[in-house]
Amino acid sequence: MHEYVTLAAESFSVGDKIVGSVGMGGLATALTVGMVAGIKDPKGGKGKIRRKLDSNQASVMGVAAGTCYMAAGSIWTVGQSLSNGFAGIFTNGGFGTAGLGGVSLILGAVMYFREARPGAAAFTGILAAGVWAQAGGIWGLPQALVLTGAHAVGMA
Template structure:
């Protein structure tokens, strides 16, 4: 009786790319899908007059909480700026929001003040997941431009994504 020893093939992650070749644009797209799928209520499948009939209503398998939506929004907003192309809409939204406070209407206010405003809203208010996601996207752009301690989320997100080979 002979025994055969077969070795399993080694699993390797080429160049640290855990998810394969993704890129900032791919991650931005995927996170946008996560936000839309995780915060939008599905349309009900009404059939016939008055909604009677065999319509099947879709369900959300996992719904994002307010905190999950805001951090996913911050991550998505950071990657929107990194990806460029069509994703510059996130930066434009951040710039428009910041200009409301920095154009002189509120006195001498800089991006640090706008960062404090956004941080306060995200910390002290429990927004609906949709509003939390949009606020997170806006905050990502403002924080990245404000620099200082406000640049830490961007630095952590981009360093982490680069470390695992996503960008």
């Protein structure tokens, strides 16, 4: 009886054995597919959506996906390029002296005060992930939470 309990505990251990080898690229792809599936309605009214993302869920999923894009690299660097381009609008002197913390405040205000359609909310979340990671400080917390959580369950 004791051996059976030990074997059962080993098969449910945290790490690679729960989800297999996922990696950041796989996690980024899965989050992207989940966002698209949860946002987009089926064409022609045929088929059914099981779960529809609301604005808040889409923005959180966008931040998580954007963080994974940066960690995955490869084709996923497009998210970082979009974030850099958006931040550059405000930090290149056109709006006076503005840093990445100011751009982070802008994105945070938009996400908090405006309830966008889920697609726009997800896109804003992806932009925010890149800007917040570069801004550092308290803005780096979402990145730290996503990456720490992914490492804790063996996805990265």
